[in-house]
Amino acid sequence: MKMLENQVAIITGSGRGVGRQVAELMAEHGARVVVSDKDQEPAEEVVSAIKEKGGDAISVNGDVTSSEFPKQIMDETIQAYGKLDILVNNAGYTWDGMIHKMTDEQFQAMIDIHLFAPFRLIREATPYLRNAHKDDVAKGVDHYRKIVNVTSVAGVMGNVGQANYSSAKAGLIGLTKTVAREWAPFHVNCNAVAFGMVETRLTQPKEKGESVNGVTIGIPENMRQMIQMSIPQQRAGTALEAAQSIFYLASPLSNYVNGQVLNVNGGFYS
Structure with missing residues (x-):
């Protein structure tokens, strides 16, 4: 059963990791997918992979922090597919530091x-x-559209060395709950997923030296081991497991779920 047949989904940060898994999973379930990433090459790879499996996808790439980007991606989505049903705000990275050393730019x-x-x-x-929704009512159509925001356990309970990231992710929870209240009468469900440790570029060993926007990303290996030992399931989640939680909140299975934060963390925080 294809639960997203003929729906159109935008997923930011979908050239890699969890975002890519979300894009491919939604495409498998019939969605037409707008793959978006700051880097064009990985985004195009995702589009090609989806098309090879018989799916439908385009890429609209750019910096989500640019003031021009929202209009660009909406315009290109509507030009290609004529509508939008699902928006997944997934793009992001970390720039850690203790609060007494954190710069304004970093925050x-x-x-x-x-x-x-x-x-x-x-x-x-x-x-x-x-x-x-107004057009849906006129046509007698009962259709729910979905927004899924990716937050973090750090936004729920804070985290040492991440005052900036934790504050932003906590703010995203407030935004999620407010949009849910304002747009619920228009059959828009807005929810968030709060991930614990998931195996992505952001949680890889920092010793690899990979960077985003000039900032080295990852977690020192000794800290990675400590974190995993503190998780009741004794492991990090996979990108696919994370993607499946987003898929649930974007699917008809969650039509009566609104303004919620789904903690996906192996029991680390509940």
Whole structure:
């Protein structure tokens, strides 16, 4: 059964990791997918992989923190597919530091990508998510559209060395709950997933030296081991497991779930 047949989904940060898994999973279930990433090459690879399996996808790439990006991605989505049903705000990275050493730039960067960017994208999607309900009513159609925001256990309970990231992710929870209240009458469900440790670029050993926007990402290996030991399931989650939780909140299975934060963390925090 294809639960997202003929629906259109935008997934930011979907060139790799959890975002890619979400894009491919939604495509398997019949969605037409807009793959978005700051880097064009991985995004195009995802589009090609989806098309090879008989799915339908395009890529719209750019920096989600740019003020011009929300209009760009909405315009190209509507031009290609004529509508929007699902928006997944997944793009992001970390820039850690203890609060007494954290710069204004470091703090603002996390607010911009994890909170301001989702706000702008949701606002730009108003005609296609909120206002589209009027046409549904006129046609006698009962259809729910979905927004899924990716937050973190750090936004729920805080985390040492992540005052900026935790603040942004906590703010995203507030945004999620407010949009849910404002747009629920228009059959728009807005929920969030709060991930614990999931195997992605952001949680790989920092010793690999990979960087995003000039910032080295990852977690020191000794800390990775300590974190996994503190998880009741004794392991990190996989990107697919994380993607499946997003899929649930984007699917008809969650039509009566609104304004919630789904903790996906192996029992680390509940």
